[in-house]
Amino acid sequence: MSAAAVATPDQPLYAIVSGPAPATIDEVLQRMQQIDKLLADNDGLKWFNRLYMMVTKEVDLSPPAGGWKDAAWLLRLDVVFAGFYFRAISGFLEGAGQTASSWSVLMKARYEAGIDRIQFAVAGMNAHINHDLALALLETDQEMNLVPGMDSPQRVDYEAVNGLLNTVMPAALDMLAVGILGLAAEDTGKIGRVLAFWNICKARDLAWDFGDYLRGLNGVALAVGRAAQDQMTGVVGAAILRGV
Numbered sequence: 631m632s633a634a635a636v637a638t639p640d641q642p643l644y645a646i647v648s649g650p651a652p653a654t655i656d657e658v659l660q661r662m663q664q665i666d667k668l669l670a671d672n673d674g675l676k677w678f679n680r681l682y683m684m685v686t687k688e689v690d691l692s693p694p695a696g697g698w699k700d701a702a703w704l705l706r707l708d709v710v711f712a713g714f715y716f717r718a719i720s721g722f723l724e725g726a727g728q729t730a731s732s733w734s735v736l737m738k739a740r741y742e743a744g745i746d747r748i749q750f751a752v753a754g755m756n757a758h759i760n761h762d763l764a765l766a767l768l769e770t771d772q773e774m775n776l777v778p779g780m781d782s783p784q785r786v787d788y789e790a791v792n793g794l795l796n797t798v799m800p801a802a803l804d805m806l807a808v809g810i811l812g813l814a815a816e817d818t819g820k821i822g823r824v825l826a827f828w829n830i831c832k833a834r835d836l837a838w839d840f841g842d843y844l845r846g847l848n849g850v851a852l853a854v855g856r857a858a859q860d861q862m863t864g865v866v867g868a869a870i871l872r873g874v
Contacts, residue, residue, distance in 0.1 A: 636723045642668055644723045647716040655690050655705060658712040659683065674740045675719070677747040678754025681802055682715070688798045694790045699783030704791070707770045714762035731864030732757035739871050747806045752824050753870040759830065760863040763837035764844060777845070788838065792831040799830050828870060 636644045646665055652658045662683040669676035686708065698704050718733040729737070736753045739745060771777060778784035803824070840859060847855055 633724070635725050640723050644720060647723075648720040651713050652709055652716075655686065655708055658709055659686060659690075661712075661716065662686070672741060674736065674742070674745060674747075674750035675754070677750040677806055678736070678758075681751040681806060682754065682758070684802045684805075685795065685798055686712070689791055689794060692794055694794075698790070699786045701787075703770065703774060703776065703778075703784050704787045706774065707766060710770045710773075711758075711763060711766040714766055715758055718757070718762070730757065730761045730860050732761045732860065732867040735864050735867040735871065742871075745871055745873075748803050748824055749871055749873065751803065751806055752828055753867045755830060756828055756833070756863060756867045756870060759833045759837055760866065761860060763834065764841035764859075767838065767841040768845060771841075785838070788834070792834055795830050795834070824870065828866065 633641070633644060633648065643665065646661060646668065649661075652661060662679055665679045666676065666683060669679065689708070693701075718729060719737070722729040722733060722737045732753075736750065736757055739750075739753075776782075776784065844852060844855055
């Protein structure tokens with residue numbers, strides 16, 4: 631499939647996400663900002679992209695005391711990870727038929743009425759972390775010829791990001807729920823219910839473990855492991871969009 635298969639209304643979005651892979655966090659953020667400006671408020675993808683952009687900025691601007699243990703690894707992971715997001719959108723818009731089920735669930739529901747912004751945002755986080763993060767970890771480690779252990783500098787940085795996200799996520803979701811102009815846009819109590827159902831730090835810990843599990847597989851076993859994870863992530867994403 632190619633750009634010719636993309637529906638006319640989605641061609642501007644496709645043009646953004648199908649460009650050359652970003653090489654820096656600044657390039658990642660620029661692409662997210664372009665998506666944010668392009669998408670209308672009734673497009674559910676806008677709210678995941680907005681949350682992802684906010685979180686990425688926060689991590690970039692808020693290193694832990696003493697700095698990161700391996701900043702090069704963490705920055706590369708963030709860029710590789712974002713690439714999975716952009717490719718998921720472009721692949722779905724092309725109709726290639728290989729988009730992860732968790733991303734397909736979100737993209738098919740983009741314009742559905744009755745789904746709150748925070749549900750779209752967390753459904754996107756579910757797809758990106760539960761499906762993409764383990765693969766991004768493996769790709770980054772392979773590029774840098776690393777196999778990080780539980781006490782490695784890379785794992786220390788990964789856990790530091792968890793701590794930061796645990797603080798940032800509730801405030802970011804509150805902003806989405808209340809609205810940019812400070813007007814109540816939806817049920818703010820749903821934030822607590824969503825976070826009780828889906829926890830970003832637990833999801834990231836599972837992604838690390840799943841990456842380690844996949845590292846030891848190949849051939850049919852690798853394909854089966856990835857397919858099972860994809861199916862499970864899609865089910866969770868659908869549950870988030872239905873309401874929790």
